[in-house]
Amino acid sequence: MSKKESPDISISEQSEVFSLAVDGMGGDGAPDVVVAGLAIAADRHPGMRVLLTGDEAKLRPLLAKHPKAESICTIWHTDEAVPMDMKPTAALRVRKSSMRLGMDAVASGRARGVVSAGNSGAMLALAKIVVKTMPGISRPAMAAISPTIKGDVVMLDLGANVACDWRNLVEFAVMGEAFAKAVLGLPAPRIGLLNIGSEELKGDEKLRIASEVLRESPLASQFHGFIEGHDITAGTTDVVVTDGFTGNVALKTGKGC
């Protein structure tokens, strides 16, 4: 059974740690699609515990239609939500948005992660300000798993960071490698740096420096070097590292129309 909690109850009083916080109001199809998705998740992972944030008056009837979803969810009610077209700076000022409550839950240790299908710019801004990055990681990235002729590839960044320096690229490699290990279950994922040619002299300075740094890093044995656009679907590497602008264009070009 789901129960209602108030988000301002302290951790000591409410010690349950949720597997995930889910933004019930995030995305074009919310909240219907979110709850329908939670029903699928509950079917696959009946032991998971979800903190569902959003408008209880809307969420409760939907959960009633999806008893499996209801069985894994606890609602944290809020009237506020971040619209899809709100600028990130404005979204940061909505103190009790459904997205923000999920972020707060992660920051306070009440949830292990947060999921939202909503405004991605707001999501990244909140992640950076509320949840913050791990030590040594300066900026969050957006990653996706894409199919290749050999299996799956993790690609990042996909648009969180339009401009990147060599340090960002190295950090994306570190995060992408960890993601591929954890999510794809690969023992030693191979990492490629997206460029316009595989020769060492191709590309710009940030790519050449990132490549040099990775060759001297603990990830050296997994670093394949530069790859090109066609290597993404060829599955040349398990992780494709690029800046957010190029990654976004490559992802959408690859998907086609």
Add this chain to the structure above:
Amino acid sequence: MSKKESPDISISEQSEVFSLAVDGMGGDGAPDVVVAGLAIAADRHPGMRVLLTGDEAKLRPLLAKHPKAESICTIWHTDEAVPMDMKPTAALRVRKSSMRLGMDAVASGRARGVVSAGNSGAMLALAKIVVKTMPGISRPAMAAISPTIKGDVVMLDLGANVACDWRNLVEFAVMGEAFAKAVLGLPAPRIGLLNIGSEELKGDEKLRIASEVLRESPLASQFHGFIEGHDITAGTTDVVVTDGFTGNVALKTGKGC
């Protein structure tokens, strides 16, 4: 019949203007593939006149095997060629390469254009130094025609300019529009600027400025605004303008493995 000319004969003595100069020694399959291609061109355009640059001892027997190619070609002999892996700065110092002779022919008015399947970095450097750009155009670009679900699209730059500013992007729009008119035969090609979203606030400053400039330009009525990766194959516009890094990755990603 083909005949041999010396490249140092003055224009007054040899007044013929060639439709094209073709680098006989450029590309992995040269000179065989080049001459085979010329035979196809001769079949389609029997009236064209080609200035074929390269090693006559190699070109002559190939032309003998392709009489149609022979009928449109005049050889300018040189022993020198630009290897595929030569740096552009080094290629500029090869004074009589087959690629350079073709460029010289354009610069002196002996040929209306030059084609080479060889080292693209050398090609661009020579084009910039020998042929030079038109007034108002600061840098050459590489363009390609790609299929879409509606027809063809002209995309540029594809790798000549790894880093671009807003001025370059505007110039690419001007060149791409002219190319689409001349080659695709479109009366008023639609121009799109590749970005990570279609909203005005997306992307970086160079994209926003280029967009503003195009909206105030004589091309304003043909300027669609920002497009995304999936718009390339969707045929949303007839011309896709982007920097050389993004264009190269998008082209190769779209082609796939």
